[in-house]
Amino acid sequence: MPKQKEQFEEMRLQTIQKLQKAGLKLFAQKGLAATNIKEIAKEAQVSLGLLYHYYSSKEELYLSLANEAMEKSRLLAEQMNQLEGSVGDKLSLFVEAFLNGVQKEDGIYYFIIISQLFETGNPEADRQLLDKKRQAIENLARLVEQGQKDGECVEGDPFQLAAALISATQGIASFRLMFGEGFGLPDKSILLRILTK
Amino acid sequence: MPKQKEQFEEMRLQTIQKLQKAGLKLFAQKGLAATNIKEIAKEAQVSLGLLYHYYSSKEELYLSLANEAMEKSRLLAEQMNQLEGSVGDKLSLFVEAFLNGVQKEDGIYYFIIISQLFETGNPEADRQLLDKKRQAIENLARLVEQGQKDGECVEGDPFQLAAALISATQGIASFRLMFGEGFGLPDKSILLRILTK
Amino acid sequence: MPKQKEQFEEMRLQTIQKLQKAGLKLFAQKGLAATNIKEIAKEAQVSLGLLYHYYSSKEELYLSLANEAMEKSRLLAEQMNQLEGSVGDKLSLFVEAFLNGVQKEDGIYYFIIISQLFETGNPEADRQLLDKKRQAIENLARLVEQGQKDGECVEGDPFQLAAALISATQGIASFRLMFGEGFGLPDKSILLRILTK
Amino acid sequence: MPKQKEQFEEMRLQTIQKLQKAGLKLFAQKGLAATNIKEIAKEAQVSLGLLYHYYSSKEELYLSLANEAMEKSRLLAEQMNQLEGSVGDKLSLFVEAFLNGVQKEDGIYYFIIISQLFETGNPEADRQLLDKKRQAIENLARLVEQGQKDGECVEGDPFQLAAALISATQGIASFRLMFGEGFGLPDKSILLRILTK
């Protein structure tokens, strides 16, 4: 590839990253409807017209971020499952990853985006995101089920247990965003205890 | 003869209730920004203009509902504290009330409204709501502290523990709204276990 | 007429007077478009429905007041012409009446209403009011013409001279309304000098 | 290549001028409240939304025009004072400038805007405009005072005299707008006579 094309490609990437970062922050803080595209362009230091070069609509930018968030979550689950070790070790990794993530600026925004519901008003898009959320819970539920067989997890409906943990993480991310660093994150043990003996 | 004052009062009350019910549902489902006033009026079977006889703006209706939600939460806390019995009994009442509430249409909407963050964009209003949320957690934290002294609650920072439980309830309410009744609520014991031995 | 009817008649008159007074004040202060009918009803301490018993629309109330104002102006002109005396005496009466009127609350409002232009947007109504204004100037102009023959008035186009005096009175009424009593009214001689030697 | 800054600046200026011209005409003819924004946009041959790129509200456009009108008036006063010559010469310039201005389309609109009172309903804005009006009268009053010392002006309270002249100009502008060119403007001498011997 000639030098020039690489440079353009570099610029493209930078612009996209700036837009993603700005969109992520604002969508997480205010939701899709309350965020306006001009504000995103301003935060990203990019002109309005350029934004529309990369995303055909506000909704598309939002969906790309929501899908990215779900993808990150899926990758974590995959990583967790590939880990050699007991169910307890895996859950521990999961909770740790959450607690680490929620302390980073972008990380918390991804968690918040995931927790948002019915933002687009587009039934198809909303349903797809919903499915991914359900799958994430189900993945964790399967792990819990395994943990119950191994005697590491508490008894009870695995889906309910998994949902309880994920609920707690979402609530915590939400409080963290609301209160800022003044909201001390709970110890790993507090969260782990929801699922393990 | 002028229409009797009582009649007018009766009419007013009915209209207000219809507006509250409609607003609660829609704000919970879609948030303040994504809900439009026409939709609320339609859902309430009331003309658009009439809404403005009772609320000076969409935001005011939202805030009145958010405050009502916080007030209901405060009342539950009060009731819980007045209960004669161990800390475990009190927490049990709390979780039960949550699980009952979240199964009712209005109940779940109130929980969702409470979990929404920075909806108004009005700094003063947002801050006031935030304060009430913090207080709710602190109230529960005090109870946990007592429970720790009595040997009923698990060890750990009381505020973090309280936040974990409330986080879980909010996440659950959120999932319930997303998935509908297909999302089975967790057993009381799963939630109680977050705080108690 | 039976007693009761008289009483009703009395009430009618009182209501109408309250409405006129309130309408006059508000229309003068803010103009037709910026004044709202609810405010008039409130100022008059009369219910909205009752206002519509007496006036079929906001415009009708405005026009009734504007016409009343023109009528008062016409009556003054008539009175002035019937006065036995020189043109100077007549003009003196005119200026005196103006300076007296503008010091009374209702009086100033009438002068202001007269000076408003194209308030209704209704071509027919606006034209009628305009005609009356032109007539008022022409009436005064005829007097000036007479004064010129008698050697009491300054030379120049009588219509222009009359317009200059009336212009001055309108501007003065306007300043008086703007500045309140802090705006000292000019001496009679200052105004008379516009027309007389 | 991005559109050159100069080009944008040029476009901005043109649009602003079109909006000012349209706003001036309509506000003068019908007042702030009775003029609607759609009409202004149409008259300016500009889209509705574009108006809001340049003015944050209808009121802001109005105020910018009102302030511009006052500024023009102030400039005339300044010019008048800098003139070498007697007080009579200065007043002559003033009256001439008025009579010239009132014959031009924009000129008359500026005079009318100045004469409008309490249009915005915004106490702060209204008060600021009022202050400027008072100052304009006071400036003229100082000149009259000088003229009295020089024996050129008639006796009497200088502020009252100045107010009488300005009142007359406002009333004349108002009649001219009402009646159109059918309303012959008074000779310069008629107006000058208000202040000078």
Next chain:
DNA sequence: CATGAATGAGGCTTCATTCAT
């Protein structure tokens, strides 16, 4: 005669999106 709740058209304003350069 009297009340004020109720209606909905119309006004002001915002903002996602387009487009000329």
Next chain:
DNA sequence: TATGAATGAAGCCTCATTCAT
């Protein structure tokens, strides 16, 4: 690629007017 001016549909809100009692 990059800019931001321009558009207009849609949202919030106001208010003249009607109407049941």
